[in-house]
Amino acid sequence: MDKIIPETLKKVVEEISNLPGYGEKSAQRLAVNVLSMPRGEALNLIKIFMEMLEKVHPCKECGIYTEEEICPVCSDEERDRSSICVVEESFDAFAIERTRKYRGLYHVIGGRLSPLEEITAEDLNIESLIRRVEKYPVKEVILATNPTVEGEATASYIYNLLKNKGITISRIAYGLPFGAVLENADDFTLSKALEHKTPI
């Protein structure tokens, strides 16, 4: 009965379902959304996707997505070159930039160690991080991978590679998120929040 689904639509849904974080349903939704758009708008969407693919690539230094050879952070003379903040993806760096609290450099490893998705250290930009730490006068590396089991494992993996290089290695703090309800916090977060209590 699957003959009823047009071949090209089936192919699009199949390809999108293969993207991480997408299932069949969300792939169908995306395909239908694009099909329901006025044709001109849909073609425009594809055009800007093409433009993005042509222009955007990882910064040669840190891996942040940029349209230049070297990203605005790495090429900014005023940034503190003694500090590197390691993140999983460019958007994590963009989020940290929004806080305006960090003036150092970044390093995007491009994911996290994940045995389930068969992502190993070789698939991540970890070697280039070690090279940067060895080449430049780096004093601190902040491990800002996500506070998940996989992000945690990735942080310890990098910690082990860097621990004997005579630099400070920090991990972003665990604690209660702003607006959270204490009663609903998970035990791990709550115990970390207590452990790292700060004097007022």
Place this chain on the structure above:
Amino acid sequence: MDKIIPETLKKVVEEISNLPGYGEKSAQRLAVNVLSMPRGEALNLIKIFMEMLEKVHPCKECGIYTEEEICPVCSDEERDRSSICVVEESFDAFAIERTRKYRGLYHVIGGRLSPLEEITAEDLNIESLIRRVEKYPVKEVILATNPTVEGEATASYIYNLLKNKGITISRIAYGLPFGAVLENADDFTLSKALEHKTPI
């Protein structure tokens, strides 16, 4: 600080966020997913999207997405032409086809009435449904819009347009989904499941 995000990437995220069901986060995820693909695969994804946009369009009769002028259901001589099943989207029809329990025709209205999203009856293919009912020897219309508040409102709207045309109008049944835990069912579903109890 938003200068750090490449312009073309920002544009893609903005456009995707405008699609129904997408927010900024899911749009970012999609953009990053496409950027992280090997360039060849990303271009291939765009190519098959283009192919889909070129070939797939709504069936002239019922509105199901098809690569033909008339979809496989409408052009199948063996389908029961006295019954029309009204669905919100093509994928709803595809799902019903998978059950192999329905042998009539479909009518895709292309969404649901939604005051919040400013979708009114004029935005949906309802007029063409009325024309089909008047033109062909239709005996039954099954309203299979989603069992949601908006789907329900859409079903009653169509019911009111059709109720004086001397045909049977049905609504797909409410009840407990297979595998559900009775204790966790919402009151509305549970009361409908009792109301429509069937003899064994």
